[in-house]
Amino acid sequence: MRTARSPRKPRRPAAETREDILNTAEELFRTKGFTNVAMADVAAALGMSPANVFKHFHSKTHLVDAISVRHLEAMIDRLARPDDHKAPPERLLLFVEQLMESHLRDLQKSPHIFEMIVFSAGQELPCAEQYREMLIDDIAQIIDAGVESGIYHVKDSRKTAEIATMALACVLHPVLIAKEKADILATRCREVVALIDTALQNPLAK
Amino acid sequence: MRTARSPRKPRRPAAETREDILNTAEELFRTKGFTNVAMADVAAALGMSPANVFKHFHSKTHLVDAISVRHLEAMIDRLARPDDHKAPPERLLLFVEQLMESHLRDLQKSPHIFEMIVFSAGQELPCAEQYREMLIDDIAQIIDAGVESGIYHVKDSRKTAEIATMALACVLHPVLIAKEKADILATRCREVVALIDTALQNPLAK
Numbered sequence: 001m002r003t004a005r006s007p008r009k010p011r012r013p014a015a016e017t018r019e020d021i022l023n024t025a026e027e028l029f030r031t032k033g034f035t036n037v038a039m040a041d042v043a044a045a046l047g048m049s050p051a052n053v054f055k056h057f058h059s060k061t062h063l064v065d066a067i068s069v070r071h072l073e074a075m076i077d078r079l080a081r082p083d084d085h086k087a088p089p090e091r092l093l094l095f096v097e098q099l100m101e102s103h104l105r106d107l108q109k110s111p112h113i114f115e116m117i118v119f120s121a122g123q124e125l126p127c128a129e130q131y132r133e134m135l136i137d138d139i140a141q142i143i144d145a146g147v148e149s150g151i152y153h154v155k156d157s158r159k160t161a162e163i164a165t166m167a168l169a170c171v172l173h174p175v176l177i178a179k180e181k182a183d184i185l186a187t188r189c190r191e192v193v194a195l196i197d198t199a200l201q202n203p204l205a206k
Numbered sequence: 207m208r209t210a211r212s213p214r215k216p217r218r219p220a221a222e223t224r225e226d227i228l229n230t231a232e233e234l235f236r237t238k239g240f241t242n243v244a245m246a247d248v249a250a251a252l253g254m255s256p257a258n259v260f261k262h263f264h265s266k267t268h269l270v271d272a273i274s275v276r277h278l279e280a281m282i283d284r285l286a287r288p289d290d291h292k293a294p295p296e297r298l299l300l301f302v303e304q305l306m307e308s309h310l311r312d313l314q315k316s317p318h319i320f321e322m323i324v325f326s327a328g329q330e331l332p333c334a335e336q337y338r339e340m341l342i343d344d345i346a347q348i349i350d351a352g353v354e355s356g357i358y359h360v361k362d363s364r365k366t367a368e369i370a371t372m373a374l375a376c377v378l379h380p381v382l383i384a385k386e387k388a389d390i391l392a393t394r395c396r397e398v399v400a401l402i403d404t405a406l407q408n409p410l411a412k
Binding site for chain 1: 324329398408410
């Protein structure tokens with residue numbers, strides 16, 4: 001810990017300041033629109049110097065990443081884990097449907113999330129990688145269960161889960177689903193999961 | 207045809223003016239960056255009134271759509287159609303690889319294309335639907351060839367092509383590929399096509 005620069009204000013833990021910045025930034029994004037809010041506005045709303053905000057978040061992209069991590073963590077906590085009693089193909093569909101609907105609710109409730117995602121399109125966000133890993137883990141577990149019960153014919157379940165996750169971008173990536181009609185997405189979800197399922201069940205698969 | 211409003215300038219056909227607007231807009235997007243160019247700048251560069259530009263393109267989104275149509279048409283013309291002598295699984299992979307590489311070249315050569323796509327994320331562009339239909343047609347043809355030769359087991363090739371096209375978004379959608387490393391994409395492309403191929407070859411497919 002560094003020593004406080006000013007004797008007038010008691011120094012707050014950095015983690016608290018960080019949380020304050022995230023809360024204020026997100027509230028401003030929500031109320032004024034993401035593109036209309038600069039880092040300087042976040043600083044002003046908190047009575048902080050812009051330099052101090054930049055000390056915690058080096059750019060708007062870093063801020064977006066930290067806010068996205070909070071959203072993704074909340075979403076993952078909300079997920080009911082697939083029921084072990086169901087057959088793996090059914091579990092896979094339920095898992096993907098649940099995720100897609102969770103994304104859609106978030107995007108509808110908080111349009112600034114879509115703006116944040118579009119803003120960071122093409123930039124590497126650590127949160128995206130984290131989220132992808134979580135998906136792959138969960139899907140690999142379902143595939144393992146399918147292999148155990150003899151329904152799926154897969155050599156490397158983790159690798160296969162990685163490929164399935166890529167194929168699911170069309171129903172899970174915010175840019176590809178945000179403005180699509182709900183019934184079209186529901187059908188697309190069933191169909192793409194069925195395609196993946198058919199591949200996993202192929203007894204001749206190499 | 208309406209009568210000319212001004213006796214000083216001979217009236218040009220609307221199609222020519224439209225082409226001029228598209229060429230000038232794209233040149234400005236390319237040199238100044240898409241987000242830095244307003245409709246008024248396009249008008250100024252052409253010595254036209256903004257109202258006249260808006261008569262041809264009601265918004266920047268309409269301009270983006272028209273420019274994208276030209277890019278997609280040029281790209282489709284460049285595509286070597288899959289060789290009929292090759293086996294359908296190989297044809298499918300070659301077709302998708304060719305498309306992906308064509309997208310990547312365009313995005314690299316013309317960064318403003320990526321900016322245009324990000325700008326129109328979540329808006330319905332007629333060009334996207336047109337392009338999707340073209341993909342589905344070509345993939346359905348490959349599937350038909352596979353069914354005829356007994357390699358693929360598919361009831362409705364058009365419907366299956368539609369689902370396969372969705373699953374291919376992870377290697378064909380500009381937002382998902384623009385900033386990805388070439389070797390990662392090459393592997394992803396082979397893997398996702400192999401997944402689709404395994405589904406199509408499943409003799410037990412429903």
